Amino acid sequence: MIARLEELVPSYIKSFDAYIPSKPDPELQKLFGCDRLYRLNNNENPLGPSPAAQEILQRFSPPRAAVYPSGDSYYLRERLAATHGLHPDQILVGNGANEVITFVIKAFCEAGDNIITADKTFAVYEWVAIFSGYEARLTPLKDFAFDDQAMLERIDSRTKILFVCNPNNPTGTYWNRDKLCRFLDRVDGRQIVVVDEAYFEYVEKEDFPDGISLIDRYPNLVVFRTFSKMYGLAGLRIGYLAGQLDVVNIIRRACVVYSVNTLAQEAALLALEDKDHINRTRRLMREEKGYLRRELTRLGLPFVMHEGNYVMIKLPMSDTLAYRRLMGRGVMVRTMTGFRFPNYIRISIARHEAMEALVKGLEAILL
Numbered sequence: 001m002i003a004r005l006e007e008l009v010p011s012y013i014k015s016f017d018a019y020i021p022s023k024p025d026p027e028l029q030k031l032f033g034c035d036r037l038y039r040l041n042n043n044e045n046p047l048g049p050s051p052a053a054q055e056i057l058q059r060f061s062p063p064r065a066a067v068y069p070s071g072d073s074y075y076l077r078e079r080l081a082a083t084h085g086l087h088p089d090q091i092l093v094g095n096g097a098n099e100v101i102t103f104v105i106k107a108f109c110e111a112g113d114n115i116i117t118a119d120k121t122f123a124v125y126e127w128v129a130i131f132s133g134y135e136a137r138l139t140p141l142k143d144f145a146f147d148d149q150a151m152l153e154r155i156d157s158r159t160k161i162l163f164v165c166n167p168n169n170p171t172g173t174y175w176n177r178d179k180l181c182r183f184l185d186r187v188d189g190r191q192i193v194v195v196d197e198a199y200f201e202y203v204e205k206e207d208f209p210d211g212i213s214l215i216d217r218y219p220n221l222v223v224f225r226t227f228s229k230m231y232g233l234a235g236l237r238i239g240y241l242a243g244q245l246d247v248v249n250i251i252r253r254a255c256v257v258y259s260v261n262t263l264a265q266e267a268a269l270l271a272l273e274d275k276d277h278i279n280r281t282r283r284l285m286r287e288e289k290g291y292l293r294r295e296l297t298r299l300g301l302p303f304v305m306h307e308g309n310y311v312m313i314k315l316p317m318s319d320t321l322a323y324r325r326l327m328g329r330g331v332m333v334r335t336m337t338g339f340r341f342p343n344y345i346r347i348s349i350a351r352h353e354a355m356e357a358l359v360k361g362l363e364a365i366l367l
């Protein structure tokens, strides 16, 4: 060990706990003694990637693994630009939306700056800010939704970025078009506003805003999308951001090239085309949300179910205890204490068989 290791470490790293990801499925199955595992913890698409994306993955020629990918996801950006009516340079592709979060924070924040987001939302905005040495100002949710007024009130001269998760993970609540536009009008270009639309393709509500269509109107707006959720490519790690050209040109400086692999770029391109796959997934979500709503009501369990492919359930016991007991029955859920929702679990909506296993598991652990 380095004699003075502690002295090399900034204070904000010293006080930050590393995130411990869960073990691989086979290890968990050994640990909990279950012979099959329904993964309901990560909001993955239970139908997998679209058939076209699966085919390109199967056809990938192994020698191509020796060649670097397109450093800036050239063809994918061309396609995305055409779809959204943008210039390809208005798009930056990253190793998952997680990586584009770091691009934006690195591009705009320096010592003494802060970002603002909600206290109960996707935690990566907060984590990246804090372990990079910036302040994360967290405003409480209001009725399970982002509180626009509270966020505006926390802005000061050192605020650089406001992160809005729309719809919110884990509550599924969303800002409609009017509310988002009013917020952007009031920020009035003084800070960067990031709208994270990781679950965009799951939302079927008429008044749900397509953030990318607002980029023209709001020069400070940056929108995130990912291929991990609806498109079923979480294992390949690919997501992107879009914004006005001068903003994206700044963010590009803080962006690592070659972080997006060849397979991810090619699978994403094909996944975009497959509207049938999206419709199949949406249909499954509607059916299984209906089933869960009935069953959770029957079990007398309060739940928070809005947009997205996930539901929060409130349990009359600790969420970590419930996690262990459900794992013993082959059902893997997300504990919500880390999201500041003690005694809640979040589950992903999946195929009927998995939803039945969840309901049976809940019934058993509630006895």
Ligand SMILES: *Cc1c(COP(=O)(O)O)cnc(C)c1O
Pocket: 095, 096, 097, 098, 099, 122, 165, 169, 196, 198, 225, 226, 227, 228, 229, 234, 237, 238, 239
């Ligand atoms: C899953 C998720 C992401 C990250 O997606 P990746 O592209 O897999 O990194 C970003 N934001 C929200 C709200 C998410 O739920």
